[in-house]
Amino acid sequence: MTMTVLSSLTMVASDRAAMRVRGIGSMRQKLIDRIGDQIELAKATEAGLPFQRIKYRRVRDLESEEVTETAVKTRIRPWWTQDRDGSVLLWIKYGNQVLELQRGKPAIRVASAADLVGTLETVQAAVRAGELDKVIEAAVNQFKKRFNK
Numbered sequence: 001m002t003m004t005v006l007s008s009l010t011m012v013a014s015d016r017a018a019m020r021v022r023g024i025g026s027m028r029q030k031l032i033d034r035i036g037d038q039i040e041l042a043k044a045t046e047a048g049l050p051f052q053r054i055k056y057r058r059v060r061d062l063e064s065e066e067v068t069e070t071a072v073k074t075r076i077r078p079w080w081t082q083d084r085d086g087s088v089l090l091w092i093k094y095g096n097q098v099l100e101l102q103r104g105k106p107a108i109r110v111a112s113a114a115d116l117v118g119t120l121e122t123v124q125a126a127v128r129a130g131e132l133d134k135v136i137e138a139a140v141n142q143f144k145k146r147f148n149k
Helices: 014-021 024-047 113-128 131-146
Strands: 052-060 068-074 081-082 088-090 107-110
Touching: 024 113, 024 131, 088 113, 107 113
Parallel strands: none
Antiparallel strands: 052 068, 081 088, 088 107
């Protein structure tokens, strides 16, 4: 019995469609990135500086068919506001939806604007640990329902 080249490889059953579907990992990473933007915005606000996120967009020149990437500045809206008592109310958003971290309590009260960066870093660590996976999936499913009427 002779051994063929293909028999030296490990063959497995797989579903290509399942591999293409964006999983909770990519949803989690999207939220981590947006919280990172909020951290940078909070640092810039504390320092009194403006902050704009830079995205790269591909632009095709119609005459030469050449594709180039150009930097585009996008405005980041803060997820927080100053409360009447001087504390800061912070919302965590996935897309345009406010995530309800506890039932009936979508906002986080932060003692002062100086503590905002630390609080955002704590939430970012919780997202990395997977503590908000169910909340993220619920927000995505609610978003999908609007298109499946």
